[in-house]
Amino acid sequence: MSAAGRVLRSRAGAAGAALLLVLAATSVLAVTAVPPEAFREWGNPASWLSHPRAAAPAWAGLIQQERIPEHLLLEGPRAGGSAGATHTETRVFEFDYEYDGFPSDLIYGFEASYEGSPLLLLRLERPDGSSMRIYSAPLPFHGEYGAQHVRVFSADHAVRKNAAMQAPAAPLLPGAPAERLLFSDGAGGPLAGRYALVADVHSAAGGIAVSGESLVVGGRAFGLMGTDELRRDVATGLLLGAPIALFIGLSVSISSVAAGLLYGVYAGYRGGRTDEAMMRLNDVAYAIPALPLLVMLAVTVSGSIFVMAGFLALFGWVGVAKVSRSMALQIRTRGYVDAAALMGHGSGRIIRRHILPQMLPYALASVAISVPAAITTEAGLSFLGLVDPSFPTWGQMLHDADVHGAGSRGMWWWIVPPGVMIAVTGLAFVLLGNAIESATDVRSQALRTRG
Amino acid sequence: MGLARYAASRAAAMSGVLLATVLITIAVVGSNMDVILKQGISVQVRTELAADPATVASFGTPEEFEAYVAGIVREREVLLGLDEPWYSPLRLGQSVYRVITLDFGHATFLTGDTGSTSVSEIILEKLPRTILLFTTATAAISLIGILLGALAGSRAGSAPDRATSAFAVASSSFPVWWVGILMIFLLAFTYQVFPARSTPDLPPTDPGYAASLLYHMALPLITLVLVGFGSWAYLVRNFMSGIMREDFVAAKAAIGIPRRRIVYTHALRNAAPPIVTVLALSLSGSLGGAIITEAVFDWPGMGRLYFEAITALDLPVIVGATFVLTVFFLASVLAADILYGYFDPRIRAR
Numbered sequence: 001m002s003a004a005g006r007v008l009r010s011r012a013g014a015a016g017a018a019l020l021l022v023l024a025a026t027s028v029l030a031v032t033a034v035p036p037e038a039f040r041e042w043g044n045p046a047s048w049l050s051h052p053r054a055a056a057p058a059w060a061g062l063i064q065q066e067r068i069p070e071h072l073l074l075e076g077p078r079a080g081g082s083a084g085a086t087h088t089e090t091r092v093f094e095f096d097y098e099y100d101g102f103p104s105d106l107i108y109g110f111e112a113s114y115e116g117s118p119l120l121l122l123r124l125e126r127p128d129g130s131s132m133r134i135y136s137a138p139l140p141f142h143g144e145y146g147a148q149h150v151r152v153f154s155a156d157h158a159v160r161k162n163a164a165m166q167a168p169a170a171p172l173l174p175g176a177p178a179e180r181l182l183f184s185d186g187a188g189g190p191l192a193g194r195y196a197l198v199a200d201v202h203s204a205a206g207g208i209a210v211s212g213e214s215l216v217v218g219g220r221a222f223g224l225m226g227t228d229e230l231r232r233d234v235a236t237g238l239l240l241g242a243p244i245a246l247f248i249g250l251s252v253s254i255s256s257v258a259a260g261l262l263y264g265v266y267a268g269y270r271g272g273r274t275d276e277a278m279m280r281l282n283d284v285a286y287a288i289p290a291l292p293l294l295v296m297l298a299v300t301v302s303g304s305i306f307v308m309a310g311f312l313a314l315f316g317w318v319g320v321a322k323v324s325r326s327m328a329l330q331i332r333t334r335g336y337v338d339a340a341a342l343m344g345h346g347s348g349r350i351i352r353r354h355i356l357p358q359m360l361p362y363a364l365a366s367v368a369i370s371v372p373a374a375i376t377t378e379a380g381l382s383f384l385g386l387v388d389p390s391f392p393t394w395g396q397m398l399h400d401a402d403v404h405g406a407g408s409r410g411m412w413w414w415i416v417p418p419g420v421m422i423a424v425t426g427l428a429f430v431l432l433g434n435a436i437e438s439a440t441d442v443r444s445q446a447l448r449t450r451g
Numbered sequence: 452m453g454l455a456r457y458a459a460s461r462a463a464a465m466s467g468v469l470l471a472t473v474l475i476t477i478a479v480v481g482s483n484m485d486v487i488l489k490q491g492i493s494v495q496v497r498t499e500l501a502a503d504p505a506t507v508a509s510f511g512t513p514e515e516f517e518a519y520v521a522g523i524v525r526e527r528e529v530l531l532g533l534d535e536p537w538y539s540p541l542r543l544g545q546s547v548y549r550v551i552t553l554d555f556g557h558a559t560f561l562t563g564d565t566g567s568t569s570v571s572e573i574i575l576e577k578l579p580r581t582i583l584l585f586t587t588a589t590a591a592i593s594l595i596g597i598l599l600g601a602l603a604g605s606r607a608g609s610a611p612d613r614a615t616s617a618f619a620v621a622s623s624s625f626p627v628w629w630v631g632i633l634m635i636f637l638l639a640f641t642y643q644v645f646p647a648r649s650t651p652d653l654p655p656t657d658p659g660y661a662a663s664l665l666y667h668m669a670l671p672l673i674t675l676v677l678v679g680f681g682s683w684a685y686l687v688r689n690f691m692s693g694i695m696r697e698d699f700v701a702a703k704a705a706i707g708i709p710r711r712r713i714v715y716t717h718a719l720r721n722a723a724p725p726i727v728t729v730l731a732l733s734l735s736g737s738l739g740g741a742i743i744t745e746a747v748f749d750w751p752g753m754g755r756l757y758f759e760a761i762t763a764l765d766l767p768v769i770v771g772a773t774f775v776l777t778v779f780f781l782a783s784v785l786a787a788d789i790l791y792g793y794f795d796p797r798i799r800a801r
Contacts, residue, residue, distance in 0.1 A: 012620075280464065287468040289735075289780040291742055292757060292773055293475065299761050300479050376626045380743045383628060384758060398629065402747075407636040408647065415636060419629035426624035434620070 006439035013435025016368075019428035027243035039240060042392040048231040049151075050214065052104055055222035057234075057413050069099040069190075071219035077199075079210075086204045093197045093215040097127075102190050103179045104218035106154035108199060111212040114148070116205030117141040122152060123200075124182055127193025132166045132182060134159050139201070154178045179218075226413040229404040234397070238417055241394040245375050245425055248309055248393075250367075252374035256313040257366045260320025261359065267321070268328030269351055275325070282321050290315040294377070298386040305391055308381065312374050320366050324359060331355050361440035368433030372426030379422050394418040454793055461788045465781045470547070472777045477546050480766045481537035487559065487766065488533060489524075496523050555771035560763045561756070564655065570771040573756065578775065581745070581752030584668055585737050588675035593730050595680040597719070600687025605714040607692045619685030622678055627740060631674045631747040638670060645670040648749040671748040675737070686729060690722040697721075724794030731787035735780045 007013040041047040052071040061068040072095055080090040091110070097103075108122065122135035135152055142148065152159070160178040164170045169184040176184075185191035197215055201208055225235035267278035297311050331337065332355070340350050381387050382395025385403075389396055397418040401407075406414040497520065500507055510516040528534050535542050549556075555570035563573040603615040639647035646652075649671055651663040694700065695718060703713050741754030749755065753776060760768035 283464050284468050284471065287465060287781055287784045288472060289738075289777050291740065292776050293472075295742060295758070295761055296476070296479055296769065296773070299764070300483070372624055379626060380628060384743060384746060385762075398632065402632065407632060408640050410640065412636065415632055419626065419633070422626060422629065423621075423624040427621065430620055430624060 007432070007435045010435045010439060012431045013439065016428050016431030016433075016435060019424060020432060023242055023246060023425055023428060026239060027246050030239045030243050034236070034240065038236070039391065042232065042237065042240060043390050045230055048227075048233075049107065049109075050216055051227050051231040051233060052216075052218040052220065052222050053227065053231050054229050054409070054411060055104070055218075055220050055227045056411075057226040058221045058223055060226070060413070061221055066101075067099045068221040069097075069101045069103055069217075069219040071222040072103075072215075072217035074215040074217070075213070077213055077215070083207075086202050087206065087208055088203075089201045089208050089210045091199045091210065091213050093199075094194060095196075095215075095217060096194050097183065097190065097217070098192045099190065099219075101220055102183050104220055105179060105216070106159075106182075106197075106218065107151060107216040108197065109149070109151040109212075109214050109216075110199075110210055112139060112148050112150055112201060112208060112210050113145065114139065114201075114203055114205075114208040115142055115145040116203065118201050118203035118205075118208055120150065120152070121200040121202070123198040125196040125198065126182075127191055127195060130168075132163065134162045134166075134178070134182065136162075145206075154182075225417055226411075228397070228400060228411075228414050229406075230400070234413060234417060237392045237397050238394070238421055240392040241397065241418070241421065242425075244305070244391055244393050245379075245422070248305070248312075248378045249371035249375040249425065249429070251309050252312040252316060252378075253367045253370040256316030257320050257363055257370060259313070260317035260366075261324045261356075261363055263317065264321035264324030264326075265328040265351055265355055265359070268325040269332055269347060269355060271329070271332070279322075279325065282318060282325075285315075285318045286322070288315070291377070291380075294381060295384070295386060298381055303386055303388045305378075305387055305393070308378060308387055309374075312377060316370060316374065320370075323366075324362070327359055327362065328355055331358050361436060365433045365436040365440070368429045368436060371429040371433075375422060375425055394421050454789075457792045458789045461785055461792070465785050469777060469781055473547055473550050473774060474543075476770055476773045477537070477543065477550075480769055481546075483764070484766045485533060485537050488531070489528065492527050492531075492533075493520075493524050496520055496527070550770060550774050555774075556767045558760075558768045559765045561759060561765050561768050564751075570767050573768065574753070574771055574775055577751060577753050577756045580664075580750065581738070581741055581754060583664075584671060584745075584750060584752060585675075585734065585741060587668075588672055588679065589730070589734050589737060591672070591676045592679040592683050592733075593726075595676065596683025597687050597726065599680070599684040601691055601714055601719055601722075603684060604688035604691025605695055605710070605718065607695070612688065615681070615684050615688060619681040622681035625678060627675065627678045628743045628747045630678050631671065631744060634670055634674045634677075635748070638673075650749050650751050668750070671744065671750050674748075675744065679733075679737075683733075687722065687726060690725055691718060694718045694721050724790070728787050728791045728794065731783050731790055735783035735787070738776065738780055738783070741776075 008017060050073055055071060056068060058070065074093045074095055078092040078094070080092070082088045112118070117138045117140070119138050120135065121133065123131055123133050125131045134154075135156070135158060137158065139150060140148055154160075155178070160181075163178045163181040167181040167184060169186045170176075170181055172186070173180060173184065183190040183195075199213070201210060223233055223235055225233070225238060227233055228237075263278065263282070267275045267282075294308075294311055294315070298308065301307065301311075337350060337354055340354055345353075378387070379393065379395030379398070382389075382393050383399045383402070385399050387393070387396065389399075395418075398415065401411070401414040401418075500520065507516065510519065525534075532542055532545070537543065537546070553571060555574070557568045558570050558573060561573060562568050563576045565572075565576075567573065599611075599615055603609075603612040606612055635647050638644045646667055649667045651660060651667050653660050653663045657663075691714075695714075700713060700718060703717060704710065708717075741752065742758050743754070744750070745752050745754035746758050753772060756768065757772040757776065759765075760772055
């Protein structure tokens with residue numbers, strides 16, 4: 001059976017390969033299906049406004065046995081209007097609200113083209129038939145007919161004030177946010193039933209056009225993995241983190257294993273004083289405390305993720321060099337190496353043709369086994385906030401979670417998944433590496449025969 | 452090569468590493484350090500002059516005043532040797548000498564618990580806590596690991612053996628600090644058993660300080676042990692399973708010595724050399740990881756001091772903490788090397 005076959009036959013190897021395949025597929029999906037802008041938009045709060053803040057995964061309600069308010073994004077409202085002395089555009093959003101909690105916020109956004117300064121009126125009609133005027137303000141003045149993007153948040157001071165004046169439950173709930181006042185049933189819970197938000201734009205100065213209307217009724221449950229404090233979709237972050245983690249892990253481990261292999265093989269093949277000097281240098285490099293220096297370099301030199309990968313590789317080659325030297329020492333004494341040398345082949349050619357191919361299985365296993373360390377170290381540095389935050393890495397997500405106190409606020413969906421992804425990625429490579437090692441039994445094979 | 456000569460050559464290599472690390476540290480912070488020192492002098496001169504209105508009034512134009520200030524600043528820079536760049540042989544030598552003689556100077560921003568700004572005092576305050584946490588954790592990890600590993604290794608292929616191996620592979624994939632976050636989430640916030648922040652809330656002079664320190668240490672300790680003992684057990688298991696196949700084990704079993712006694716006394720004694728060696732190495736490894744672990748738990752030791760110094764760019768503290776961390780790291784590497792050479796004479800014969 002071929003070595004690859006043996007790797008896949010072992011249970012650990014098959015599990016590792018399967019996990020890796022899933023991760024690779026995820027990465028391909030992240031790179032192809034998600035537009036490249038998404039990577040840049042990750043850190044831009046404006047692009048996440050239509051998402052809820054700190055929402056649990058949508059399936060969390062099934063576990064907690066309650067109807068967690070879902071996140072509602074309403075588009076395409078019922079449109080109406082009238083043209084007379086004043087021109088009026090009316091939009092009506094109707095939605096059913098049957099949950100055990102209050103919405104986290106209301107956001108109404110639209111695009112308006114107008115002249116002058118039209119008046120925007122928002123009214124909430126409740127299931128009990130009552131109606132509350134929650135917002136009344138002029139739109140920004142336009143001297144000439146032009147477009148304006150408008151957003152009204154329930155966190156707006158005016159909205160809260162209007163709600164406090166009109167909501168029957170207001171005296172009972174001093175200091176409560178607007179959503180709580182607007183949706184209260186007067187007994188502490190939300191009033192269930194059909195609500196309608198009516199938005200009127202009145203203009204006395206001619207025609208208005210309203211487009212792109214959307215109403216966000218912020219829920220506390222959203223999507224596959226929920227959202228974080230900055231309204232970002234955690235599932236998207238996990239997806240975007242996969243190719244970056246694989247890139248860091250593979251680039252660091254491949255370059256450090258290649259460097260260590262060449263260093264060790266050269267030292268072992270040349271032997272003598274060269275070997276002695278190179279191994280002393282290796283001893284020195286082996287004893288350098290990597291993490292304190294990495295932290296220092298990240299702060300003083302650059303926090304870019306690519307520079308970080310370079311630094312990690314700088315500290316990663318040492319162990320591989322030590323082992324490959326001792327393997328090269330053994331292979332060097334074999335007959336075919338002597339024969340090649342007698343035939344007048346140069347040392348470069350002998351190393352390339354006769355020694356390196358022997359060490360390929362060991363190199364592959366080392367690459368696989370050193371990936372997790374690279375990924376966890378990078379994640380650790382990101383967690384400390386030392387790496388450029390513009391890329392959504394898993395360590396960066398955990399850093400954000402830590403900064404926003406996710407643990408004390410019970411936001412498990414922000415803490416658990418990124419760590420699980422790091423661990424699963426590491427596990428995949430460790431299983432695969434162990435399987436390669438035991439299938440090819442590389443070290444003992446290289447050391448078994450002499451001469 | 453005798454053991455003494457081997458130890459001496461290893462110690463020489465370690466001194467080389469120490470010197471190299473000090474040089475790297477100075478190279479990384481050196482230019483920043485000069486800028487900060489020069490700014491400090493300029494501020495100092497201006498503050499002194501502000502308290503002396505008579506001198507200030509004697510200048511006709513602002514240019515004259517500036518020239519006067521620049522002159523004094525230059526004088527003091529020369530006095531302190533700052534007119535030469537940090538990489539000039541004289542200054543580099545001075546810096547290295549100062550670090551090696553543990554003269555770290557005063558911190559720029561950070562202070563110790565007592566308000567002291569002396570870097571040596573701050574470090575002396577934090578170092579015992581790091582040593583306390585990490586040696587306790589290493590001791591607990593090795594004890595559990597050795598017992599569990601001996602059990603697994605003496606019955607290769609059994610259920611406890613397979614469970615140990617699986618747990619070892621799985622636990623080594625989890626970053627310690629992430630498990631720490633989970634533990635804080637579970638045992639400090641969800642079930643309020645332990646404090647979330649590990650900084651003791653009593654002053655060191657309080658009689659209850661020791662108890663408070665241990666209580667606050669519990670969560671990081673549990674985390675370190677939980678993540679660490681699996682791979683230890685796996686290591687010991689591998690040593691043990693090799694020894695259990697040796698002839699002397701079979702012979703002892705044949706003359707009727709109980710299996711338990713063979714495993715825990717005879718076999719374990721034979722596995723001791725590599726175990727002790729790896730123990731020393733793992734201590735150095737955990738010291739390196741202290742930076743992230745202590746940041747997660749807010750444990751007031753060297754790792755957190757180092758991280759605080761880095762984020763505040765408190766250069767004297769960075770230099771001092773790097774040096775002390777490196778010394779401890781190298782001491783345990785050296786201990787591992789010497790133990791290795793002591794137990795395995797082939798290493799010395801290279």
